[in-house]
Structure formats: structure tokens, C-alpha cells
Amino acid sequence: MEILLEVYAGLFFAISGYHKLFNSNRHKSLVDTLKADNIPLISFNEWFVPFVEFSAGSALVLHLHPALTLLSALGLFVLCSVATITDGIKRIASYQPIDKADWLDDLLYLPETMLILMLALSIAANLERIL
Numbered sequence: 223m224e225i226l227l228e229v230y231a232g233l234f235f236a237i238s239g240y241h242k243l244f245n246s247n248r249h250k251s252l253v254d255t256l257k258a259d260n261i262p263l264i265s266f267n268e269w270f271v272p273f274v275e276f277s278a279g280s281a282l283v284l285h286l287h288p289a290l291t292l293l294s295a296l297g298l299f300v301l302c303s304v305a306t307i308t309d310g311i312k313r314i315a316s317y318q319p320i321d322k323a324d325w326l327d328d329l330l331y332l333p334e335t336m337l338i339l340m341l342a343l344s345i346a347a348n349l350e351r352i353l
Contacts, residue, residue: 224347225285227340228295232282234337235298239275259308274301282344292348299341306334 241248253268261267278294285291310332319325329335 224343228282228285228291228344231298231337231340231344232279232284232294235275235279236283237279239272239277239279242272243269243276255309259312261304261308271301274298288348288351292345292352295341295344295348299338299345302334302338302341306332306338310334 242252243249249268249272252272253264256264256267256271274297278297281290281294282298306329310329313332314325314328317328319328
């Protein structure tokens with residue numbers, strides 16, 4: 223089952239990273255988001271983030287070795303966590319949640335949250351395979 227989740231998450235990140243690397247409109251959108259979220263070292267991160275998305279996503283899809291899959295899932299887990307903290311929570315504010323339960327519901331609804339969960343399962347499964 224975790225292989226299906228890895229392929230799903232991997233396809234998402236590989237396609238997303240590819241477009242951010244090779245499509246000028248998507249790349250500009252990424253740079254604008256990095257600036258709006260006050261991410262440091264924009265000239266580095268505008269290439270590092272989509273490269274990690276593309277390469278780690280591709281590694282998840284290919285599922286070559288548990289150690290490589292683990293490292294890929296871990297890298298994407300970190301990227302997703304940062305995206306949730308810096309950008310996702312701002313989006314929740316724009317939804318105007320009516321109370322704390324609604325805010326939590328909106329957090330759980332974010333695509334980043336579901337991807338974090340998938341990647342956490344991949345990390346656990348691959349750690350088990352390695353150990």
C-alpha cells in the first residue's frame with residue numbers, strides 16, 4: 223500500500239518540480255510565492271526547491287532502493303512542512319475559519335497536509351525495510 227502512496231506523491235512532486243524548473247510562468251509563480259513568504263536565499267531556493275521536488279519525486283516513483291526512497295521522502299517531507307508553515311497557514315486565514323475546529327478542518331484540508339501524511343508513512347515503511 224505504501225508503494226501506491228509513494229507513486230502518487232512522487233508523481234505529484236515530479237510533475238510539479240518539472241514545471242517549476244522548465245515553465246517560465248510556473249517558475250515566476252514560485253519566485254513570487256517565495257518572496258511573499260519571506261523565504262531567504264531566493265536566488266538559491268528558486269532552483270533548489272523545484273530540483274528537490276523533481277528529483278525526489280522521480281525517486282519515489284521509481285522506488286529503486288529503500289535508502290534512496292527514505293531520503294527522497296524525508297526531503298519532500300521537509301519541503302512540505304515548510305510550505306505548510308509559510309504559505310498554507312496564510313491560506314487558511316483567507317478562508318476565514320469560524321472557530322478553532324474549523325481552522326483545524328481547513329489545515330487538514332490542505333493538500334500539503336495530506337502529502338505530509340503520505341510522506342510520513344513512506345518514511346516509516348522505508349525505515350522498517352532498512353532496519
